[in-house]
Amino acid sequence: MGKRLIAPSLLAADFGNLQHDIEMVNASEADWFHLDIMDGVFVPNISFGMPVVKAIAKHAKKTLDVHLMIVDPDRYIKEFADLGADVLTVHYETCNHLNRTIQAIKGEGMKAGVAITPHTSVHLLEDSLEDIDLVCVMSVNPGFGGQSFIENTYNKVSALKELIEKKNTNTLIEIDGGVNATNAKRLVEAGANVLVAGSFVFKSENPTLTISELKKEIA
Numbered sequence: 665m666g667k668r669l670i671a672p673s674l675l676a677a678d679f680g681n682l683q684h685d686i687e688m689v690n691a692s693e694a695d696w697f698h699l700d701i702m703d704g705v706f707v708p709n710i711s712f713g714m715p716v717v718k719a720i721a722k723h724a725k726k727t728l729d730v731h732l733m734i735v736d737p738d739r740y741i742k743e744f745a746d747l748g749a750d751v752l753t754v755h756y757e758t759c760n761h762l763n764r765t766i767q768a769i770k771g772e773g774m775k776a777g778v779a780i781t782p783h784t785s786v787h788l789l790e791d792s793l794e795d796i797d798l799v800c801v802m803s804v805n806p807g808f809g810g811q812s813f814i815e816n817t818y819n820k821v822s823a824l825k826e827l828i829e830k831k832n833t834n835t836l837i838e839i840d841g842g843v844n845a846t847n848a849k850r851l852v853e854a855g856a857n858v859l860v861a862g863s864f865v866f867k868s869e870n871p872t873l874t875i876s877e878l879k880k881e882i883a
């Protein structure tokens with residue numbers, strides 16, 4: 665069995681009390697922090713930028729998984745490395761020269777992730793898989809938390825898992841959007857390794873327990 669991790673997305677956290685929510689994740693069974701950076705151009709929403717990432721990094725004690733939903737991400741690779749990102753994920757749809765971007769991320773000492781929106785085929789990554797540490801399969805249209813999970817994601821995960829096995833790479837599969845206790849198990853059974861969960865965790869009555877519940881689902 666491959667890695668099975670939970671990455672709460674702080675997009676759904678209480679921004680007026682961010683330190684409280686970060687400490688909750690630190691003390692929980694969660695594995696990573698997922699940070700969503702949106703520019704209002706690639707996606708129709710603006711989330712938060714460098715000063716907030718810096719403040720999060722100061723308190724977060726787990727892997728920082730940064731999901732860039734911004735055009736021309738090459739401009740900010742070094743800055744995110746300096747801020748403490750461990751995994752830096754760019755969107756396939758925003759890169760003119762994907763391989764160059766991946767090399768630049770690794771050159772800054774980070775793991776390189778590539779995200780694909782629901783309409784982008786996993787097969788487009790076939791020739792780059794050996795260079796990619798993580799593929800983030802978006803299971804909602806990027807831009808907002810709290811949307812419903814797109815069912816076709818299971819097919820995409822299975823197809824991607826097959827490609828990874830064929831190429832024999834160590835690429836992790838991450839699922840982002842609408843993850844909850846109902847779809848988590850089926851996702852890891854299809855081959856997913858990292859499940860991002862925003863609303864399901866932070867809008868629940870007891871986020872710590874909800875994280876434990878998700879961990880149990882994927883154990």
Ligand SMILES: O=C(CO)[C@H](O)[C@H](O)COP(=O)(O)O
Binds near residue numbers: 804
């Ligand atoms: O990248 C994202 C949106 O573009 C978020 O990470 C994702 O939506 C998680 O939030 P939720 O679990 O509420 O769907």
Ligand SMILES: [Fe+2]
Binds near residue numbers: 673698700840
């Ligand atoms: Fe995300």
